[in-house]
Every structure is written in C-alpha cells, then in structure tokens.
Amino acid sequence: MSGQLIECPCGTVLRGQGIDEVVAEARKHAKSVHDMDLTNEQAKAMARPS
Ligand SMILES: [Zn+2]
Numbered sequence: 001m002s003g004q005l006i007e008c009p010c011g012t013v014l015r016g017q018g019i020d021e022v023v024a025e026a027r028k029h030a031k032s033v034h035d036m037d038l039t040n041e042q043a044k045a046m047a048r049p050s
Contacts, residue, residue, distance in 0.1 A: 005050035006043060010034070015050055022047055 004022040006014045014029055016022030023043040030038040 003050040004047045006046045006048075008033075019044060019047055 002018070004016050004019050006022050006026040008014065008026065008029060010033070012029060012033070014022055014025040016025050023040055026043040026046065027038045027040075030036040030043075
C-alpha cells in the first residue's frame with residue numbers, strides 16, 4: 001500500500017494510506033481551516049506519494 005500526501009499552500013501536510021483517504025483529509029482541512037470547497041479533482045492533482 002502506498003501512502004499519499006498533500007501539502008496545503010499554508011504549509012500543513014495531510015497524509016493518508018491511499019489517495020481517497022488523503023483527498024478526504026485535504027478537503028476536510030480546506031473546509032475547516034480555509035473555508036474553501038476543494039473538489040476531488042483539485043485535491044487529487046495536489047497529491048503525491050509520501
Ligand atoms: Zn491549509
């Protein structure tokens with residue numbers, strides 16, 4: 001299983017066991033911290049293997 005990470009422009013790093021998990025974490029972060037609605041596509045585009 002390959003871990004994934006998304007680095008938010010604010011410097012926060014979201015991590016997940018897979019793409020779906022890290023995308024969910026990033027969307028949660030964007031909404032709660034930045035009041036921003038991140039789409040699955042946007043989050044996936046920011047993801048890279050950790
Ligand atoms: Zn952020």
